[in-house]
Amino acid sequence: MLNINIPSLSSWPTDIEEATLIQQQLRHQVSDEDQLGDIRYVAGVDVGFKDNYTITQAAVAVLTFPELELVDKAIVTLPTCFPYIPGFLSFREVPGILKALEKLTITPNLMICDGQGIAHPRRFGIACHLGVLIDVPTIGVAKSILVGKHSDLPPEKGSRVDLIYKGKTIGVVLRSRTNVKPLYVSIGHKISLTTAVDYVFNCLTKYRLPETTRLADKLSREKVDNL
């Protein structure tokens, strides 16, 4: 069975004030040091929406590492509980992700989230939030920038430059494929930036997105029948 403790969402925030307090309190629990064991399974998590955003569909795809073969998956649908507000994405997507994680049979050793980790205004993006709540190593891989600046990036796959915010390195801009828009990698929890970039790179195949998030994204759009 799954050996991850999924916290209950009894007191999920309703407004930005409340959410901000939670971010400022939990941000101190984030660890940027490698605390990973053997990485046999890497999971990708993503969330999609239906019926004019009123329905949330969260998905998790568990792949073997480094073979990247799908061995477990979970899809759940639930009412959308929080609006999309830049800087507060996790409050909209984490509830569904936690519910999806409960359905897993295989326990992932590392999770790659669709969105920022520490590359966030208050250094607590969705990857950090999820990682701290379930105490599992997480990485944030976003398709665009939330905050920060960086120098020009060579067009070849594998090139990378630091993402800087307020004078500090908060992530890495990584070219996952030659001549395509880069990915923005930042740590979520229990992992160092160098290690995080390493795992993301090793989850790439022939596409722009890591295989983990590609599969999770596909599942989050899949049509499902509920009971």
Add this chain to the structure above:
DNA sequence: GCGACAG
């Protein structure tokens, strides 16, 4: 005050 702004 104005503009930017993960998904």
Add this chain to the structure above:
DNA sequence: ATCTTGTCGC
């Protein structure tokens, strides 16, 4: 994020 088929380019 979502609504949507074929099509142009490396």
